[in-house]
Amino acid sequence: xxxxxxxxxxxxxxxxxxxxxxxxxxxxxxxxxxxxxxxxxxxxxxxxxxxxxxxxxxxxxxxxxxxxxxxxxxxxxxxxxxxxxxxxxxxxxxxxxxxxxxxxxxxxxxxxxxxxxxxxxxxxxxxxxxxxxxxxxxxxxxxxxxxxxxxxxxxxxxxxxxxxxxxxxxxxxxxxxxxxxxxxxxxxxxxxxxxxxxxxxxxxxxxxxxxxxxxxxxxxxxxxxxxxxxxxxxxxxxxxxxxxxxxxxxxxxxxxxxxxxxxxxxxxxxx
Amino acid sequence: xxxxxxxxxxxxxxxxxxxxxxxxxxxxxxxxxxxxxxxxxxxxxxxxxxxxxxxxxxxxxxxxxxxxxxxxxxxxxxxxxxxxxxxxxxxxxxxxxxxxxxxxxxxxxxxxxxxxxxxxxxxxxxxxxxxxxxxxxxxxxxxxxxxxxxxxxxx
Numbered sequence: 001x002x003x004x005x006x007x008x009x010x011x012x013x014x015x016x017x018x019x020x021x022x023x024x025x026x027x028x029x030x031x032x033x034x035x036x037x038x039x040x041x042x043x044x045x046x047x048x049x050x051x052x053x054x055x056x057x058x059x060x061x062x063x064x065x066x067x068x069x070x071x072x073x074x075x076x077x078x079x080x081x082x083x084x085x086x087x088x089x090x091x092x093x094x095x096x097x098x099x100x101x102x103x104x105x106x107x108x109x110x111x112x113x114x115x116x117x118x119x120x121x122x123x124x125x126x127x128x129x130x131x132x133x134x135x136x137x138x139x140x141x142x143x144x145x146x147x148x149x150x151x152x153x154x155x156x157x158x159x160x161x162x163x164x165x166x167x168x169x170x171x172x173x174x175x176x177x178x179x180x181x182x183x184x185x186x187x188x189x190x191x192x193x194x195x196x197x198x199x200x201x202x203x204x205x206x207x208x209x210x211x212x213x214x215x216x217x218x219x220x221x222x223x224x225x226x227x228x229x230x231x232x233x234x235x236x237x238x239x240x241x242x243x244x245x246x247x248x249x250x251x252x253x254x255x256x257x258x259x260x261x262x263x264x265x266x267x268x269x270x271x
Numbered sequence: 272x273x274x275x276x277x278x279x280x281x282x283x284x285x286x287x288x289x290x291x292x293x294x295x296x297x298x299x300x301x302x303x304x305x306x307x308x309x310x311x312x313x314x315x316x317x318x319x320x321x322x323x324x325x326x327x328x329x330x331x332x333x334x335x336x337x338x339x340x341x342x343x344x345x346x347x348x349x350x351x352x353x354x355x356x357x358x359x360x361x362x363x364x365x366x367x368x369x370x371x372x373x374x375x376x377x378x379x380x381x382x383x384x385x386x387x388x389x390x391x392x393x394x395x396x397x398x399x400x401x402x403x404x405x406x407x408x409x410x411x412x413x414x415x416x417x418x419x420x421x422x423x424x425x426x
Contacts, residue, residue, distance in 0.1 A: 068338035154339060162336050163389055189365070191391050193348045198389030213339050 074157040075207055076237040076265035078244050081130045083231035089116055091131050094223030100192040111182040113205045134159055134180040134205035135264030142172035157265050158209050163201040172202055177257050180204045303379040306372050308353035314344045352394045366392035
């Protein structure tokens with residue numbers, strides 16, 4: 001990754017290159033592991049029964065079906081735009097297949113749980129491609145504006161619409177800076193059993209919550225790894241030993257429109 | 272007075288002499304007969320389910336959506352899978368058919384439900400293109416799979 005990577009037209013938050021210098025300098029793994037172990041021991045002795053952080057030994061995902069989600073976990077994505085193929089739509093197709101949405105012939109209002117964007121610098125023609133979906137913000141504007149509480153953030157950081165209480169006012173669609181949400185205008189039939197969708201409600205990427213709760217990774221990430229460019233990485237941003245947290249710590253990543261203070265769970269590289 | 276008593280006795284005898292009007296023991300024929308599920312028994316006994324299934328489903332739905340608690344017992348997809356009714360074409364019918372498990376009673380009781388405006392009202396069909404069966408959801412092995420993925424990424 002170079003400091004001179006293209007910064008996308010229209011996207012703010014072009015941070016400096018200084019943070020990249022701390023990475024990849026061969027931090028001594030043994031020392032890191034030793035410190036990690038020491039920290040874990042300290043935590044357990046200081047606060048009996050209360051675990052502040054889980055370090056590697058027990059995966060954060062090992063949750064019984066009857067156990068509620070915990071804010072110890074924060075699910076996120078890291079998307080490397082340099083690996084995202086220009087014409088590749090593997091993630092979009094996978095999302096459509098998984099969640100049962102598709103184009104209806106009305107491009108203005110068609111559902112877009114995930115879409116591919118090509119960002120071009122008009123001055124020099126340089127362009128790159130990236131997938132855009134719900135950014136699963138830590139401070140989601142859609143949740144702030146929802147008048148019924150239907151739009152909510154789960155403890156593990158996944159932002160969802162509870163369609164049982166959504167009245168279809170679409171205020172959240174207006175509030176979302178990422179245009180991530182869409183509204184169902186037509187009656188639907190034969191939805192996927194694990195991805196209910198219906199007329200009169202707002203919907204968006206769920207980070208494949210049914211798969212995540214099942215211990216699997218989102219469909220888009222799976223498809224990107226299998227048939228796409230391997231640009232997407234899913235994991236727990238709160239777990240310092242997770243690959244995503246390591247990479248976010250090591251490389252300069254960009255949160256789209258970071259200036260808005262929404263703190264998205266989706267991080268991009270090379271945009 | 273004597274006449275009335277005799278008349279009543281006669282009537283009672285006549286009623287008792289009638290052939291049984293019930294298809295199943297203890298239930299009149301005009302009551303709806305929802306399709307039996309696949310398994311041996313329901314997740315709770317029938318009387319309890321008749322009175323409380325809506326509460327159980329609602330409770331489960333709130334826990335599942337907001338807290339990620341996905342126990343199987345009162346999961347709507349479990350009801351749909353188990354109580355699927357096959358139509359003339361051999362495929363499970365949707366809520367559009369009066370034969371649908373939920374509709375059998377709800378039509379009779381004139382209670383309209385809107386679950387199936389969003390939820391699938393029949394089990395997921397096998398993938399048409401490949402003919403492959405839809406993989407069974409296995410939480411335990413799934414967690415193992417995700418753990419493996421996360422570990423492989425960490426290497």
